[in-house]
Amino acid sequence: MTTGVLLTPDRCTHHVVDDTVAQARLAREAGVRQVWLGQQLDLDAIALAGIVGALVPELGVGTSVVPINPRHPLVVAAAAQTAQSAARGRFSLGLGLGVAMLEQIAFGVPTDHVGQRLREYLTVLCAIRDMGTVNFQGAYLTAVDPHVMPVALPSAVPYPIYVAAMGPQALRVTGELADGTLPYAGPRTLDEVIVPAITAAAADAGRPTPQVFxxxxxxxxxxxxxxxxxxxxxxxxxxxxxxxxxxxxxxxxSSVADLALIGSAQDVAKGLARYLDAGATDVVLMPVLKGRDALARVCEVAADLPAPRARVRTSRRAPA
Incomplete structure (x- = not known):
């Protein structure tokens, strides 16, 4: 993988989709090979990723992240396959558990038992992606291939699935079933909790060493x-x-904002190295400042970062 940049659509422009595509082109021209898009209530990240992937050749596109609670995995699988086909195999699906208080207000959906809900959700998605069909009945989800209409899109090659996992249950499930994690956390948390937990879970399940963004x-x-x-x-x-x-x-x-890397390109690059040293396989740069000039400066840093070192599996585990 290569260092990515999160794009934030400018809602003050005449056409938000066109603006996002223009940002993606700016990133690609600067040498960035991967961009990510966040899910909002007014914009669909998977659809937008598919559009960007279709219009900006050679640029990887992904979602960071799509909450699992508001949408059934059959619906998300269809959207992800469509985006993967549009992007010619350059799409990555990033999922999140959501923010409970916001989802309860906006959707009125239950947000408890997150570990089991995530396990069932990933089981359905992986079945469709890997086997082209699904027949699953769980405690919280039912997903059955009716065989009167397809659930798998032939033109969509399998896409990687990442989860913004940070808690012990989510990390265990993600390591067992997904391809990696997209944690919004500091380097100490990566080193002491996230990397050892997800690596151990993947090893116990006999899966490859997961990606950590x-x-x-x-x-x-x-x-x-x-x-x-x-x-x-x-x-x-x-x-x-x-x-x-x-x-x-x-x-x-004292605040999430204190973890932001702000300063010269050299200072920021030095701070990003701490994340790679902590076990991240890559980083996703999220611009604090708005505007094309600010984005261009971030993209230059992303493009100039050296390729991450391959992470080897160790027996180190997260503290109980």
């Missing part, structure tokens, strides 16, 4: 104080979420 907020700027203020404002919501509060405590910071 470290998601990192970055800004390339001389005005560090102003950028830090922007980060504090835009990322404040995460500090209300218990899982991120635990990460803050482990990382020794």
């Amino acid at each position: 470290g998601l990192v907020n970055v800004a390339i700027t001389d005005d560090v104080d102003s950028a830090r203020a922007v980060a504090a404002e835009t990322l404040a919501m995460y500090d209300q979420v218990p899982s991120y509060q635990r990460i803050n405590s482990r990382e020794g910071v």
Whole structure:
């Protein structure tokens, strides 16, 4: 894999989809080989990834991330296969467990038993992807191939599935069933918790060593104080979420914004190296500042980063 950049569609433009495609082209021209798109209530990340993948040749596209609770896995599988076909095999599906308080307000769906729900969801997705059919009845999900219409798209080659897993249950399930994780966490959390837990789960299941993408907020700027203020404002919501509060405590910071890498290109690259040293197979750069110039500077850093070292499996396990 190669270092990726998260694109944020500009809703103030005349045409949001065209703007996103233009951002993707900017990234590709800068040398970036992979971009990611986040799911929103007003924009569908899988559909947008398919469009970008079809219009920007040689650029990998992925979602970071699509919450599993609001949509049935049969629906997500159909969307992912469509995006994979449109992108000519360059699509990656990133899933997330969602933020419980937001999903309960927006969708009114239950958000308990996340470990078992994730296991059932991935079981359905992997069955469709790997076997072209599904016949599953679980505690929370039912997914059955009716055989009167196909559930697998022949033109869509298998796509990788990643999960934004950070808790012990989610990491165990992800290691057993998925291809890797997209954690929004600091390097200490990667080193002490995420990498050993998901690696051990994959080893126990007889699966390959999983990919670990470290998601990192970055800004390339001389005005560090102003950028830090922007980060504090835009990322404040995460500090209300218990899982991120635990990460803050482990990382020794008071806010998610404190983990943002802000400064010169050299300073940011040095900070990103800590994530790779902690066991990340790659990083996804998430721009703090808006605008094409800010995005271009981030893309230049992403393109200039050396290829990540291959991660070898060890017997190290997360603390119980």
